[in-house]
Every structure is written in structure tokens, then in C-alpha cells.
Amino acid sequence: MNTETAPLESRDWTRRDALKGIGATLGVAAFAKALAPLTEWTQDLSVDQFLQKHYKELSPMDLAIVLARLEKETKEQYGADVSIKDYKAQPGVKFGYALNLSICIGCRKCAEACHIENNHDRPSAQSYIRVFEMQKGSLDMEKGNAHYDHPVPQKDKFYMPVQCHHCDHPPCVSVCPVEATWKEPDGIVVVDYNWCIGCRYCEAACPYHARRFNWTKPQIPAEEINPDQSYLSNRIRPQGVMEKCTFCLHRTRNGKLPACLEACPTGARVFGNLLDPNSEIRKVLAEKRVFVLKEELGLKPNFFYFFDV
Amino acid sequence: MIAITTRKIAFVVSCLCFAAVLLAGVRDHVAAPSDAPSQTIISNAPLHPVIIRPGPETPRILTTQTNYAGEIARASCSSCHTTTTPNRNTASSAQLLKFHQGMTYAHGNQSCLNCHNETDYDSLRLANGSSLPYADVMKLCGQCHGPQLRDYEMGLHGGMNGYWDRTRGPRTRNNCVDCHDPHNPAYPVVQPVLPPKDRIAVPRKSEHGSVKLCEKTAASICNVLSSLHPTLFA
Amino acid sequence: MNTVTAEPLPRPTAAESVRSHWRHYPRFLMRLVWEAFDGNWKFYVWMTFLTCVALVGANAWATQVRDGMGLTHMSDHVSWGLYIANFTFLVGLAAGGVMMVIPAYIYHDEEMHKIVIIGELLAIASIVMCLLFVVADLGRPDRFWHLLPGLGRFNFPFSMLTWDVIVLNGYLILNLHICGYLLYMRFRGKSPNRKWYIPFVFISIVWAISIHTVTAFLYCGLGGRPFWNTALLAPRFLASAFVSGPAFIIVAIYAIRAAIGGNFGAGAVKTLLNIMRITILINLLMVISEVFTEFYTGGSHTSSARYLYFGLHGYNALVPWIWSSIGMVILAAAILLCPKVLDRPVMLIAACVLAFAGIWIEKGMGLIIPGFIPSTLHELVEYQPSLLEWKVTAGIWAAGLGIYTIALKVAINVFKVQRSETDV
Incomplete structure (x- = not known):
């Protein structure tokens, strides 16, 4: 107990100490300067936003406050008057989607409709749908190309749009460390954009390239903003969080068809309630030879493909 | 010391076993809500209608004359066709010397009169010879395109708009000729958008x-x- | 650590003991801070350099947080890049320190035991760097609290990332406790009580294996990415960790020797070299097994490997990386296997640096990045880190090296009973 060496208080202050003091001060100043961009960043953030609870923990009152705040933020940051609602899953509904590969011509109108409906970042031409031009006679994605830029359809090709498959065993949900993404009772896999920490593990886990990250703050002119928004779907996402296809839940939970289906000029898309035996989607499953992508992964997608012939 | 370590090892091992069991249940746990679907609710609410976009009106040809109101006069097909003799062998406008020039025809090896009614050019003709108004053109198409008609009736062919849930709202569906030109029915080649x-x-x-x-x-x-x-x- | 034995003192009562800790522990911390800011000119130059690099990194990171991760060259196709690559490598480095702990505590290698704290401190510095890299990779670092059990929603045990958070922080705490306890006891001139650190040392040995295994499970559990979806991943991670860890420690020992002179850690270097001779061969064997399986089987599941080693459809950004890595590791293995390498420190250090750099590439640009190329839908989008990513990475390494330098200096000075003015 008494062999301690060099007790601090017993030393005299020297020039060396003064220099050290100056050095330390300079260091702290440099550190503050280096981190200055953080100050600018926090100007767009509010304490309420920072402290906001997880979606599932919000009481109806909390939620109303959050929605009002988000509308206000959209007005401040984007200059648009929007309405942000929260639509809940309907009982007795589980959504399914099917796509007729014989009919799709690869015009990418669906991707464009998604871009507009879901208030995607304009400069990056973001969309939840990626359309692949595939070689006829092969389902090998390696022969696919999403960057085709010639009139479609080409004779020896078929076209395969890919979006979120809303799997029954979604790996993206299992891997999320903070439960920021989950599967809703109607089968839709959603993200709480105000809870996601942006680690992108879900993006690595998804085998369908269905998830997108907001690499920057989305840019979108006020007049192009779709004002009918909902918390879990198409409200303008914050920077640095994941987003994904929600089957347009702000539309589909109100009984409407998703935007990509309405935009499809050829009627290649079929959407409906898998639990309703009379629904169109059930008829596809009953009448057509249906397949899912990467079935061997065992993820049980709710997005089906079929050929007419 | 040894006793403590043994107990600790036992604890760690049991923790790991517990974790393994939990992990084994991950997938089923995650999928629980969708694997056990809630009961199907078949609603008895009245369904909103499915509106099929109307077929074409009976065609009228623009003439060079004007009527009493100063508008360009339009003539029915039969105005001319009643004065000419129908030719069963004509299969394309290219075979005609005048009229209908420049029309693209690519719809199989057919005679005009397979679909156009030689006894009444202001209507269509079904395979059994009966007359069919232009507005009901889908019936004509369906004679040959059975699988497409079947799919259409199931809601699996053709674009649509509106509500998937017809207890909440109506749905509008396309007519055959909204997307397919009857004389050149293949879907047109287009330039893709949004690269x-x-x-x-x-x-x-x-x-x-x-x-x-x-x-x-x-x-x-x-x-x-x-x-x-x-x-x-x- | 048990080289000095204190005189048997009358056992203090519990209350007295607590009171004395209240008095001594703050003084101990003061001493640590003092040591951190005091040294000769070499120390100041080195620390100033590291601080400058760290500040550049901090500034780059702050800019990235403000303007978004679009400033990196990551994309929706290659959604993890240099940060996670470094993270993975550093978990291995942290686990590699255990290669000192095992001989020291299980096989009672006295030479190793004297300097085992070098490995334990390396674990601390590496884990700190790991955590910094994870924070740098987050799109929303302000929401870090969502990960805290109790406050946020911790998706345990479903998400392997939550396991990783637990094992990494657990390992950090274990090593902080072991090092902190031993240093504090030495500071007070007391003999450490085995009860207070030996059990933790044994836990830390198992834990070291677990941190790298869990980190491998992060990747190999993803069925959608066949390049990672191999049972060999965790063993491969461990084998390469047990190359890079000892390699770094050998270089560190020589650096300390250069600073304080003497024949510091000669016995330990020998043991570590022998360990590396085995692990580097195991690592190479595993790489060869992996390469064989990929290329002999063929098919679209092996396109990442084809892209990595030979390029695919004209895309070949990673080919120079991986062949440099393989070349470095093979060369390092050849040098290390030479019987006389111990007598030639320059060769030994060169081999260690080669092995270290080779493994760094193999685990980063050679393992994390190709997992994303081609993407899950077989699109080829390449990735080369942006300048900003290099700045942040350099900054975090500088911060980590700074922490390690200070920790080593503190440890060496506290451990020396006689302290001279020429100490580093």
C-alpha cells in the first residue's frame, strides 16, 4: 500500500506541464472542429425524434403526436402539405402477389409508379422494383440484366420484375438487431424508419435484393410529393435508414390495388387476399403453374411467378 | 476453486443449450403470425361492381363534306359497303387498290369477313354467322382466344384499376381492344422508362x-x- | 504477474477495504491519465501523429453522418464495405491475443506470463476499434441506444448481431477487468488475489473463441449469400485470427524492445512464432479447401469466388487484392517456416507484417466484399472504398494504436518497480 510511485500532487508544475496544457487545449479545440459537421447535422433533428419510442410501443396518443410532428417536419424540410396516417392490418387478410412472366414486357412502368407513389429519392431514380431482362429458356439470374436500354420486348428475352417477396420466414426480420423491421399480421414486412439504426444487416440477409438504404437525405421537389402517406410505408424516409416495398400498404389496407399493379400496361400483375378462396391471387395458385424465386432457401415468399404457357 | 470453475462451466454449457433450443425455434417463432392465419372472414357486404371499359363505338368514317351545323360529316361503314360486293378472299388492306390503305394487318391468316359482317358492315360477325355489336367485341375475340378469355374471367389477364377488395370500392378493367389493336394485336414495342x-x-x-x-x-x-x-x- | 510477492499483512476488515479502495482507486486512475500524457519526445511525436490521423478520421466520419453514407462507395448492392471488413479483421485480432493467454495460464509458460498483458491490452484496443468501426458503419449513430437492452429493443437471441454485441462487449469488460485489476494491485504493491482474476482469464479464453465464432456466424448464417454460407467460415476466421494476432504481438514486442532496450519478450516471441508456423499453414489449407470446393463444383453459387480470383464478365476490381493477399501469406509462411528466422529479426518482422497485411486483405476485400458481388440477383456492381472511407478507417486505426500505445506504456511503467526517467 505504500509502494506507490510518483504521486501526482507532489510534483511541481514545470514548463513541460504548461506545454502539455497548451497541447491538450489545442487537441480539444481540434477535436471540436473536426466534429463540427455533427452540429450542422443535428439541426434537422429534434429531441422528440431522438427519444421517439418503437412503433409498437407508441400509444394511440403518442402516435397521433408523432404523425403530427412528421407532417410538420415534411412541411419544414420539403415545403409540402402532406397527410401521414397509420393504417392497421385488416383481420382475415394475408396479401399475395403474382406476376405473369409471359405477359410482362419489361417497360419498367411498375418501377416508375413505385418511384412516384412511394416518394423515392429523385436523383438516384430509386424504386423497390428491379426489372431483369432474362434469356428465354433459362431462369439463371446470371444471364439477367437490369440495365437494358432498348425497345422492349425483345424476341429472345423475357422480363422479370423483382421486389420484396414478403416471405413467411423473412431473414431480414430475424437479423435486425433492434426489431426495427417485422412481419405484420397481413403478411407485409415493414420497417419503422424512426427506429432503424442503419446497420444494413437486413440488406445483406435478403436474397431478393428487396431492401434499399437511404444513402443520402431523399431529394424530391414539393410539387412531386405524393401527399397521401402512411407511417409504415410511403412517408419520406429519413437519411441513413432502410426502406422496402410495403405492397403500398397505405393503398392496399384501404382495399385499393398497389401502384405497380395499376401502372402495369399489360396486366401482368395479380394482387389479392390469399385467405379469400375467391380472390384472383388464389385462382392463380389454383390454375397456373406457379413458382417462387430461390425456393430452395425455404423462405416461403408470398410473391409468385407464373408463365401462361 | 475447482468446484467454482466446474459450476461455471456447467452454467455456461446450460446457457448455450438453452440458446440453441431458442435458435432452433427462431424461424417458426418469427413466422408464427402468418403460419397460423386467422380465420377467413368471408364478408357478406355488398360488392362494388367490376366495370369493364366499354368496347368501341360503331365506327364512323370522316368525310370531306360538312353537315348543316358546319361539322365534318361522318359516314357509317355501310354507306360505302352496301354499294360494293364483299370479297371473301381479301385478307389484308394491302390487297385493296383503294380504301383502308396503310393499315397494318398482322393477325393471323384471316379474311376480313371472318370478323366483319358482310351483311351489316356496322356490326361484327361471330363464327356462327350471327351479328355482334362493336361494343361486345370481347365475345368475338374470345372465340379464338379461349385461354385468354378464361384467364380474363378469372381476373388473371388484362390491366385493372381500383380496389382489390370490392367490399370497399369498384374496379375498372380493360377491354381487349384497350391494349390490343384488333388488326395488329401484338402488344406494341415500347422504350422502357426509369433506367x-x-x-x-x-x-x-x-x-x-x-x-x-x-x-x-x-x-x-x-x-x-x-x-x-x-x-x-x- | 506473480513475480512480486507482498509481505503478508493483517487482513483488513471489509469496511476498511472498501474505504481504502475509495481512496486509492481515483489515484490509480489519475496515475493512468498522467502516464497517458507523459513521455519522451518519441512518444509525443508518435502520439501527435496518431492524434492528427484520428482527427482527420473523426472529421470524415462527422461529414459522413451529416451528408449521408452516399459519400462512401457502398451501394445497395455492396452494402458493407471497408468498415465491416476492418471490423471483422479486428475481431480476429482481439481473439488472437488469446494465443498468449493460453500458454501463459494453461501451460504456465513463465516467459509468456510476464508479458501476457500485451495480448490482453491488444484485445482491449482491438475491441474498441471494432466498436468504432461498427459505429462508423451505422446510418444512424444517434439511435445507438436502440441497441441497449432495457432501453431499446434488443432482438436477442434471433439476431446474430445481438450475440455479437454481447460477446464483444463482454470480452471488452473481461479484459478491462483482468488488466485493470492486475495493474491496480500492482499500483498498490499488493499481490493479486487469484480468485479475482484467474476465473476471468479462463472465461476469457473461451470467450475469445466465441467472439470470432459469433462474428463468422453473422455471415455464414445468411442463406442468400452462398459465398459466406459455408461451415468452414468460423474455423477459417479463427485460424487466420491466430495468425494475425501473434504477428501483431511479435511486431509489438520488437517495438517495445526498440523503445526500452534489453531482450524483452524473447521467450514469448519463440512461442508465438511456433504458433504462427502451425496456424498459417492451417489457414492456407482452409483457403485451398474453399477454393477447391468452389471451382471444382462450379455453377452460379461460385460466381463470387470466380469474381474474386479471376474476375467475372470483365469486372475484376478484387483480383489484384486477393492475389496480393495469397502471395503475402505464402511468402510469410515460407519465411516463418525457415528454422533460422528467429535469429533474423528483420526477416521475422517482415514475415509478420506480410502475414498481417495478407490476412487483413483476405478477411476484408477478400471475404466481406465478394460476398456482395455479384449481388443476390447476380448483378455485378463493384466496390472500391472512397477516400472518405479510407480516412475514417485510418482514423480508427490511429485511435486504436493510440489506445494500445498508452495502455502498453502505462502497463510497462506501472509494472516496473523501479521507474527511470528514460522510460517510454
């Missing part, structure tokens, strides 16, 4: 290995957007 970008402003190798820049300009996007038609069948 995807892999990243913002990052050089991307093109298919041929050269490097091109994915331009960041918002202008290109604006062009795409302004060229958008709000209509369904743009």
Missing part, C-alpha cells in the same frame, strides 16, 4: 467494359417524370 442506377454519381462499367458516369443530374429524372402520362395505358 435503374446502382449508386449516385459513381462510375459504372457498361456492359462492354468501358466506363461511363451515371449522371447525378436531376434533369434526366425530371424529363422522365414530365413524359409520364397520368392515363392508364400510356
Whole structure:
């Protein structure tokens, strides 16, 4: 107990100490300067936003406050008057989607409709749908190309749009460390954009390239903003969080068809309630030879493909 | 000391076993809500209608004359066709010396009169010889295109708009001829929209290995957007 | 650590003991801070350099947080890049320190035991760097609290990332406790009580294996990415960790020797070299097994490997990386296997640096990045880190090296009973 060496208080202050003091001060100043961009960043953030609870923990009152705040933020940051609602899953509904590969011509109108409906970042031409031009006679994605830029359809090709498959065993949900993404009772896999920490593990886990990250703050002119928004779907996402296809839940939970289906000029898309035996989607499953992508992964997608012939 | 370590090891091992069991149940746990679907609710609410977009009106040809109101007079098909003799062998406008010039015809090896009614040119003709108003053209198409008609009736063919849930709202469906030109029914070749970008402003190798820049300009996007038609069948 | 034995003192009562800790522990911390800011000119130059690099990194990171991760060259296709690559490598480095702990505590290698704290401190510095890299990779670092059990929603045990958070922080705490306890006891001139650190040392040995295994499980559990979806991943991670860890420690020992002179850690270097001779061969064997399986089987599941080693459809950004890595590791193995390498420190250090750099590439640009190329839908979008990513990475390494330098200096000075003015 008494062999301690060099007790601090017993030393005299020297020039060396003064220099050290100056050095330390300079260091702290440099550190503050280096981190200055953080100050600018926090100007767009509010304490309420920072402290906001997880979606599932919000009481109806909390939620109303959050929605009002988000509308206000959209007005401040984007200059648009929007309405942000929260639509809940309907009982007795589980959504399914099917796509007729014989009919799709690869015009990418669906991707464009998604871009507009879901208030995607304009400069990056973001969309939840990626359309692949595939070689006829092969389902090998390696022969696919999403960057085709010639009139479609080409004779020896078929076209395969890919979006979120809303799997029954979604790996993206299992891997999320903070439960920021989950599967809703109607089968839709959603993200709480105000809870996601942006680690992108879900993006690595998804085998369908269905998830997108907001690499920057989305840019979108006020007049192009779709004002009918909902918390879990198409409200303008914050920077640095994941987003994904929600089957347009702000539309589909109100009984409407998703935007990509309405935009499809050829009627290649079929959407409906898998639990309703009379629904169109059930008829596809009953009448057509249906397949899912990467079935061997065992993820049980709710997005089906079929050929007419 | 040894006793403590043994107990600790036992604890760690049991923790790991517990975790393994939990993990084994991960997938089923995650999927629980969808694997056990709640009861199917078959609603007895009245269904909103499915509106099929109307077929074409009976065609009228623009003439060079004007009527009493000063409008361009329009003539029915039968105005001319009652004065000519029908020719069963005509299979394309290319075979005609005048009239119907420049019309693209690519709909199999058929005679005009397979579909047009030689006894009443203001209506169509079914295979059994009976007359059919233009507005009911789907019936005519369905004679040959059975699988498409079957799919259409199941809601699996043709574009639509409105509500998937008809207890909540109506649905509008396309007519055959909204998408298919009866004389040239193959869906037209179009230029695709909204080319995807892999990243913002990052050089991307093109298919041929050269490097091109994915331009960041918002202008290109604006062009795409302004060229958008709000209509369904743009 | 048990080289000095204190005189048997009358056992203090519990209350007295607590009171004395209240008095001594703050003084101990003061001493640590003092040591951190005091040294000769070499120390100041080195620390100033590291601080400058760290500040550049901090500034780059702050800019990235403000303007978004679009400033990196990551994309929706290659959604993890240099940060996670470094993270993975550093978990291995942290686990590699255990290669000192095992001989020291299980096989009672006295030479190793004297300097085992070098490995334990390396674990601390590496884990700190790991955590910094994870924070740098987050799109929303302000929401870090969502990960805290109790406050946020911790998706345990479903998400392997939550396991990783637990094992990494657990390992950090274990090593902080072991090092902190031993240093504090030495500071007070007391003999450490085995009860207070030996059990933790044994836990830390198992824990070291677990941190790298869990980190491998992060990747190999993803069925959608066949390049990672191999049972060999965790063993491969461990084998390469047990190359890079000892390699770094050998270089560190020589650096300390250069600073304080003497024949510091000669016995330990020999043991570590022998360990590396085995692990580097195991690592190479595993790489060869992996390469064989990929290329002999063929098919679209092996396109990542084809892209990595030979390029695919004209895309070949990673080919130079991986072949440099393989070349470095093979060369390092050849040098290390030479019987006389111990007598030639320059060769030994060169081999260690080669092995270290080779493994760094193999685990980062050679393992994390190709997992994303081609993407799950077989699109080829390449990735080369942006300048900003290099700045942040350099900054975090500088911060980590700074922490390690200070920790080593503190440890060496506190451990020396006689302290001279020429100490580093």
C-alpha cells in the first residue's frame, strides 16, 4: 500500500506541464472542429425524434403526436402539405402477389409508379422494383440484366420484375438487431424508419435484393410529393435508414390495388387476399403453374411467378 | 476453486443449450403470425361492381363534306359497303387498290369477313354467322382466344384499376381492344422508362467494359417524370 | 504477474477495504491519465501523429453522418464495405491475443506470463476499434441506444448481431477487468488475489473463441449469400485470427524492445512464432479447401469466388487484392517456416507484417466484399472504398494504436518497480 510511485500532487508544475496544457487545449479545440459537421447535422433533428419510442410501443396518443410532428417536419424540410396516417392490418387478410412472366414486357412502368407513389429519392431514380431482362429458356439470374436500354420486348428475352417477396420466414426480420423491421399480421414486412439504426444487416440477409438504404437525405421537389402517406410505408424516409416495398400498404389496407399493379400496361400483375378462396391471387395458385424465386432457401415468399404457357 | 470453475462451466454449457433450443425455434417463432392465419372472414357486404371499359363505338368514317351545323360529316361503314360486293378472299388492306390503305394487318391468316359482317358492315360477325355489336367485341375475340378469355374471367389477364377488395370500392378493367389493336394485336414495342442506377454519381462499367458516369443530374429524372402520362395505358 | 510477492499483512476488515479502495482507486486512475500524457519526445511525436490521423478520421466520419453514407462507395448492392471488413479483421485480432493467454495460464509458460498483458491490452484496443468501426458503419449513430437492452429493443437471441454485441462487449469488460485489476494491485504493491482474476482469464479464453465464432456466424448464417454460407467460415476466421494476432504481438514486442532496450519478450516471441508456423499453414489449407470446393463444383453459387480470383464478365476490381493477399501469406509462411528466422529479426518482422497485411486483405476485400458481388440477383456492381472511407478507417486505426500505445506504456511503467526517467 505504500509502494506507490510518483504521486501526482507532489510534483511541481514545470514548463513541460504548461506545454502539455497548451497541447491538450489545442487537441480539444481540434477535436471540436473536426466534429463540427455533427452540429450542422443535428439541426434537422429534434429531441422528440431522438427519444421517439418503437412503433409498437407508441400509444394511440403518442402516435397521433408523432404523425403530427412528421407532417410538420415534411412541411419544414420539403415545403409540402402532406397527410401521414397509420393504417392497421385488416383481420382475415394475408396479401399475395403474382406476376405473369409471359405477359410482362419489361417497360419498367411498375418501377416508375413505385418511384412516384412511394416518394423515392429523385436523383438516384430509386424504386423497390428491379426489372431483369432474362434469356428465354433459362431462369439463371446470371444471364439477367437490369440495365437494358432498348425497345422492349425483345424476341429472345423475357422480363422479370423483382421486389420484396414478403416471405413467411423473412431473414431480414430475424437479423435486425433492434426489431426495427417485422412481419405484420397481413403478411407485409415493414420497417419503422424512426427506429432503424442503419446497420444494413437486413440488406445483406435478403436474397431478393428487396431492401434499399437511404444513402443520402431523399431529394424530391414539393410539387412531386405524393401527399397521401402512411407511417409504415410511403412517408419520406429519413437519411441513413432502410426502406422496402410495403405492397403500398397505405393503398392496399384501404382495399385499393398497389401502384405497380395499376401502372402495369399489360396486366401482368395479380394482387389479392390469399385467405379469400375467391380472390384472383388464389385462382392463380389454383390454375397456373406457379413458382417462387430461390425456393430452395425455404423462405416461403408470398410473391409468385407464373408463365401462361 | 475447482468446484467454482466446474459450476461455471456447467452454467455456461446450460446457457448455450438453452440458446440453441431458442435458435432452433427462431424461424417458426418469427413466422408464427402468418403460419397460423386467422380465420377467413368471408364478408357478406355488398360488392362494388367490376366495370369493364366499354368496347368501341360503331365506327364512323370522316368525310370531306360538312353537315348543316358546319361539322365534318361522318359516314357509317355501310354507306360505302352496301354499294360494293364483299370479297371473301381479301385478307389484308394491302390487297385493296383503294380504301383502308396503310393499315397494318398482322393477325393471323384471316379474311376480313371472318370478323366483319358482310351483311351489316356496322356490326361484327361471330363464327356462327350471327351479328355482334362493336361494343361486345370481347365475345368475338374470345372465340379464338379461349385461354385468354378464361384467364380474363378469372381476373388473371388484362390491366385493372381500383380496389382489390370490392367490399370497399369498384374496379375498372380493360377491354381487349384497350391494349390490343384488333388488326395488329401484338402488344406494341415500347422504350422502357426509369433506367435503374446502382449508386449516385459513381462510375459504372457498361456492359462492354468501358466506363461511363451515371449522371447525378436531376434533369434526366425530371424529363422522365414530365413524359409520364397520368392515363392508364400510356 | 506473480513475480512480486507482498509481505503478508493483517487482513483488513471489509469496511476498511472498501474505504481504502475509495481512496486509492481515483489515484490509480489519475496515475493512468498522467502516464497517458507523459513521455519522451518519441512518444509525443508518435502520439501527435496518431492524434492528427484520428482527427482527420473523426472529421470524415462527422461529414459522413451529416451528408449521408452516399459519400462512401457502398451501394445497395455492396452494402458493407471497408468498415465491416476492418471490423471483422479486428475481431480476429482481439481473439488472437488469446494465443498468449493460453500458454501463459494453461501451460504456465513463465516467459509468456510476464508479458501476457500485451495480448490482453491488444484485445482491449482491438475491441474498441471494432466498436468504432461498427459505429462508423451505422446510418444512424444517434439511435445507438436502440441497441441497449432495457432501453431499446434488443432482438436477442434471433439476431446474430445481438450475440455479437454481447460477446464483444463482454470480452471488452473481461479484459478491462483482468488488466485493470492486475495493474491496480500492482499500483498498490499488493499481490493479486487469484480468485479475482484467474476465473476471468479462463472465461476469457473461451470467450475469445466465441467472439470470432459469433462474428463468422453473422455471415455464414445468411442463406442468400452462398459465398459466406459455408461451415468452414468460423474455423477459417479463427485460424487466420491466430495468425494475425501473434504477428501483431511479435511486431509489438520488437517495438517495445526498440523503445526500452534489453531482450524483452524473447521467450514469448519463440512461442508465438511456433504458433504462427502451425496456424498459417492451417489457414492456407482452409483457403485451398474453399477454393477447391468452389471451382471444382462450379455453377452460379461460385460466381463470387470466380469474381474474386479471376474476375467475372470483365469486372475484376478484387483480383489484384486477393492475389496480393495469397502471395503475402505464402511468402510469410515460407519465411516463418525457415528454422533460422528467429535469429533474423528483420526477416521475422517482415514475415509478420506480410502475414498481417495478407490476412487483413483476405478477411476484408477478400471475404466481406465478394460476398456482395455479384449481388443476390447476380448483378455485378463493384466496390472500391472512397477516400472518405479510407480516412475514417485510418482514423480508427490511429485511435486504436493510440489506445494500445498508452495502455502498453502505462502497463510497462506501472509494472516496473523501479521507474527511470528514460522510460517510454
